[in-house]
Amino acid sequence: MSQAIISAPIEHVVPRQRPDWLAHIVLAIGVLLFALPVWLVFAGSTQDSGAITRGELSLLPSLDLSAYPRVLLHGSMGTEPVWHMLLVSGGMALAIALGKIVISILSAYAVVFFRFPFRHAAFWLIFITLMLPVEVRIIPTYSVMANFGLINSFTGLTVPLIASATATLLFRQVFVAIPDELVEAARMDGAGPLRFLRDILIPVSAANIAALFVILFVYGWNQYLWPLLVATDPGLDTIVIGIVKMIGVETQTDWSSVMATAVLALLPPIVVVVLMQRWFVAGLTEGEK
């Protein structure tokens, strides 16, 4: 399955006639539809803010990249410097992705490889969180956070998002499919439960972990409502929060800075997805059977 998505084996080679122009045209339009908005923002980041305000935004970039060091070091219109926002976003995305992976592996391992009291109850408790996205529990979650004193803290920004039913379900599925022989062989060799987890289970699920990492990194990086809710301190502004703040300024918007910031907000998750495309696509569609 995973291979099929990346490079479908061509079983019946269709005799090559002339190129399939229709397919090329449709796909090229699709590619342009995605690329154009990003290209426009990049082009704008190299243009003069005054000109953009006057409505002279153009698809042709200039060679002036000075907006990038400017926003990275100083921010724009009173925001935090963009390097700091990138740091907060990166930290948040990594903490959420790694945190979710670690606690999901541990709980899926416990549920699959042990028999303990309330095992099913524990699994169902985790499962129902799937039905409670943050959007539906905005206010009460805020008050719980306030009780814990987690408002305006990096812990508050990340830890509540670490619980993950999806990741637990995925790892459960992977672990259930591990052959019994492998477990028995490991036990015969005298491997305890923790060594089995570390030396066998984690290495064999490496591809799933990589795929999940991409999905969760993007999820963490792209959060908007949660940081908006729990972090009002500008020092905790993520890049996504920062860019929305910048476009909210009605007058005297420094457009080239806004566009440079948008490019910087886009790049990291796109780089992660493109570099890890192989695992990501397989992992996303796998387990759908």
Next chain:
Amino acid sequence: MERRTVFEGWLLPVLLVLPQLLLTGFFFLWPAGEAIWSSLIRADPFGLGSTFVGLENFSELFSDPLYVDSIIRTVIFCAAVSLLSMSVALLLAVFADRHIAGRAIYRTLLIWPYAVAPAVSAVLWLFILNPQVGLLGRWLNSRGIAWDYTINGGQAMLMVIVASAWKQVSYNFIFFLAGLQSIPRAVVEAARMDGAKGWHRFRTITFPLLSPTTFFLLVVNLVYAAFDTFGTIYALTHGGPGKDTETLVIKVYRDGVVNLDLGSSSAQSVVLMAGVIALTAIQFRFIGRRTSA
């Protein structure tokens, strides 16, 4: 499904599952419980105490024309976003599934928008559709078409639909392509032998065989459009002009965080929870598949 071989002991597994359970308890179950509880009570105007009012918050909610409007708006928005993003994705997937030169490159170039944050896709579309700054928005106005989504509700709705659907196309594309590739070649070949041509073959063979994927994506897209688009809509319009793009999630946020109407906001949260639970149940009942993160 159960494993035959397991490890002994109960203390270790309990410790292993504990972190997940603690987070779930504190940040999911407790707030959900609190939402249900505060949807049943009403604080007195001086904040001195509260009384149990049963389902009164709910009956008030559903008799509020503003809330009913918001429900209708959300349904239209979700249907439009799902239809638009799924049909574009299906079209692209059908052509990307053909044996053409450079298809690996096409795929990469169609997959990356998955990584764009909903709020950032709003920023991208601002530069296209803003009446003063945006490329297309300015052009429309110069042609004498009055385009300004900050005052025209219909245009604002159109804009948030386009920006939300745009970002979701690649997710759908990935799944449609995987679905198309899992259709046995022999079936398609047989249809080809029988002389079924392009569109006819797609309509009678491919599309029906793709229906599990289509149905799964429909549920995922409805959930996406209902909940994950908060960033897109809030960044572009804040739910305005007036309330013209105020979907249910935007309304919960405005009523709860901005206007501090806790009873109503909690009742709205409970209604939304019921909605997600229904959609998730449908998904697991009929297809047994998971959604994204």
